[in-house]
Amino acid sequence: ATQVALTAALVAALRRLWPSFDPKSPKASLQRYNPAISAVVSEFSRASISMSADHFDVLRDQAGVTRRFTTPIIDPAPEAAIEAYLNAAVDGLLEQMQPEIDAIIAQAESAAQQFVLDAGRNEILAAVGADSEAKGWARVVKPGACSFCLMLAIRGPVYRSRKTASFRAHQKFNGRGGDCQCTAEPVFGAYEASAHVRAAQRLYSDVTESGMTPAEMRRAFRRAVDAQRAA
Numbered sequence: 001a002t003q004v005a006l007t008a009a010l011v012a013a014l015r016r017l018w019p020s021f022d023p024k025s026p027k028a029s030l031q032r033y034n035p036a037i038s039a040v041v042s043e044f045s046r047a048s049i050s051m052s053a054d055h056f057d058v059l060r061d062q063a064g065v066t067r068r069f070t071t072p073i074i075d076p077a078p079e080a081a082i083e084a085y086l087n088a089a090v091d092g093l094l095e096q097m098q099p100e101i102d103a104i105i106a107q108a109e110s111a112a113q114q115f116v117l118d119a120g121r122n123e124i125l126a127a128v129g130a131d132s133e134a135k136g137w138a139r140v141v142k143p144g145a146c147s148f149c150l151m152l153a154i155r156g157p158v159y160r161s162r163k164t165a166s167f168r169a170h171q172k173f174n175g176r177g178g179d180c181q182c183t184a185e186p187v188f189g190a191y192e193a194s195a196h197v198r199a200a201q202r203l204y205s206d207v208t209e210s211g212m213t214p215a216e217m218r219r220a221f222r223r224a225v226d227a228q229r230a231a
Helices: 002-014 026-062 079-094 101-130 147-153 195-207 214-230
Strands: 136-140 183-187
Touching: 002 026, 002 101, 026 079, 026 101, 026 183, 079 101, 101 136, 101 183, 136 147, 147 195, 147 214, 195 214
Parallel strands: none
Antiparallel strands: 136 183
């Protein structure tokens, strides 16, 4: 909840820059203000990382872990990387003959929010990897999560490495905002899936069979999730 509130504050900070954009030359405007935008995103990424580190410490205490541990604090991505990420998010719109400035702004805001959320997630992953008391981390999803995220969540606390913990594997800059609001939660003891994840586990079991290939299982589950929401 605090991370979502942080990204809302991020959007408010970015919107103080948008009035200076020239609707007739959005690409030039974006290039001109990229350093300022990247600086804002970097600042909020640091806040996201700090909040996640505090959250990790709280969860560790709540789990009753007594061994002393100093949560490592990761560095945010360089501002050049942030700038490249935001540019990639809006490239498709900028290539249009008459791109709409509102659509570009919405796309940039969505990408900025995703980048800041990823910073907090990566902090949790780094902490889990450094803490010998942590058994791993589980993907925590909200109602309405996509089938890809649900498939990762129903596996439980099986993730230990950054490679298997990629949050961007399915992300698409589609302008709808908030492409993925899942979070990574460390697991120290017994893992208990939420009711939402247990429902997804039952659905996955109902629509997949042992003879299916992994791709067929993914497709069957995606269709079932889509059908359930359309009902």
